[in-house]
Amino acid sequence: MCIPPMQRAHQETAVWFAVFPFPRIGYSPITLIARNRHYAPSVPITHSASFYFFFSFFCPHPQRSDSPTLPCTEFCPLKLLHVDLQGWGVRAGEPILSGTFVCEYVGEILGEQEANNRLTRYGRDGCNYMFNIGSQINDMSRWIEGQARYFIDASNYKNVSRFINHSCSPNLVNLQVLVDNMDCHRAHIGLYASQDISVGEELTFDYRYELLPGQGYSCRLMFPNMLECNAV
Ligand SMILES: C[S@@+](CC[C@H](N)C(=O)[O-])C[C@H]1O[C@@H](n2cnc3c(N)ncnc32)[C@H](O)[C@@H]1O
Numbered sequence: 001m002c003i004p005p006m007q008r009a010h011q012e013t014a015v016w017f018a019v020f021p022f023p024r025i026g027y028s029p030i031t032l033i034a035r036n037r038h039y040a041p042s043v044p045i046t047h048s049a050s051f052y053f054f055f056s057f058f059c060p061h062p063q064r065s066d067s068p069t070l071p072c073t074e075f076c077p078l079k080l081l082h083v084d085l086q087g088w089g090v091r092a093g094e095p096i097l098s099g100t101f102v103c104e105y106v107g108e109i110l111g112e113q114e115a116n117n118r119l120t121r122y123g124r125d126g127c128n129y130m131f132n133i134g135s136q137i138n139d140m141s142r143w144i145e146g147q148a149r150y151f152i153d154a155s156n157y158k159n160v161s162r163f164i165n166h167s168c169s170p171n172l173v174n175l176q177v178l179v180d181n182m183d184c185h186r187a188h189i190g191l192y193a194s195q196d197i198s199v200g201e202e203l204t205f206d207y208r209y210e211l212l213p214g215q216g217y218s219c220r221l222m223f224p225n226m227l228e229c230n231a232v
Pocket residue numbers: 085086087088089126127128129130162163164165166167217218219220221222223226227228229230231
């Protein structure tokens with residue numbers, strides 16, 4: 001069973017996601033559209049301005065009264081910034097309390113084969129936006145043995161979550177949240193604050209749970225072959 005079993009409180013509850021320009025910096029306005037239940041800008045982000053991302057997420061309610069309730073927030077202001085060596089990164093636009101829902105990792109859901117094909121195409125050592133659910137077993141210790149893996153590829157989605165960098169001492173933790181049904185293969189990935197986060201602090205989560213020795217991400221260092229991700 002995925003943790004914790006959740007369902008959307010009200011199917012009709014619209015997800016509201018808007019972007020406001022950071023004052024004093026030139027920007028191209030971004031409008032956001034719903035695409036496959038995911039929310040993405042209708043135009044690529046091609047500029048280097050900073051933005052505040054304000055968004056809300058449907059608040060998942062426990063399916064049973066004995067299920068744990070995940071905390072959830074109405075608006076979580078985030079700021080997209082260019083971080084030295086790591087390309088884009090996300091900072092807190094205001095203090096975020098431990099346990100607060102921050103954002104969902106949104107993208108296309110892929111099986112292992114398609115994910116591998118794409119990773120080969122993107123270049124495994126370069127910048128990519130692939131979230132490997134099966135590799136998150138340390139956090140999601142209830143991952144079922146033998147359960148088919150799936151991946152979330154955020155390459156074609158401009159949701160702010162894909163700009164969150166990796167750290168070995170992260171301030172976010174990712175949880176599987178079941179929303180529309182009880183199929184673990186359709187779990188949403190919610191990123192939650194694992195500690196109190198101050199304004200301006202960079203948000204990070206740990207990408208590297210299931211790595212072979214010698215593979216994976218450095219904690220804060222540039223990868224040898226890292227290509228800066230273009231936010232397009
Ligand atoms: C999900 S994206 C994160 C946003 C990315 N920085 C960008 O500019 O779009 C993942 C990619 O960011 C880079 N990255 C993330 N965390 C990093 C770190 N701690 N050190 C170096 N590069 C990192 C890597 O290129 C990685 O493939």
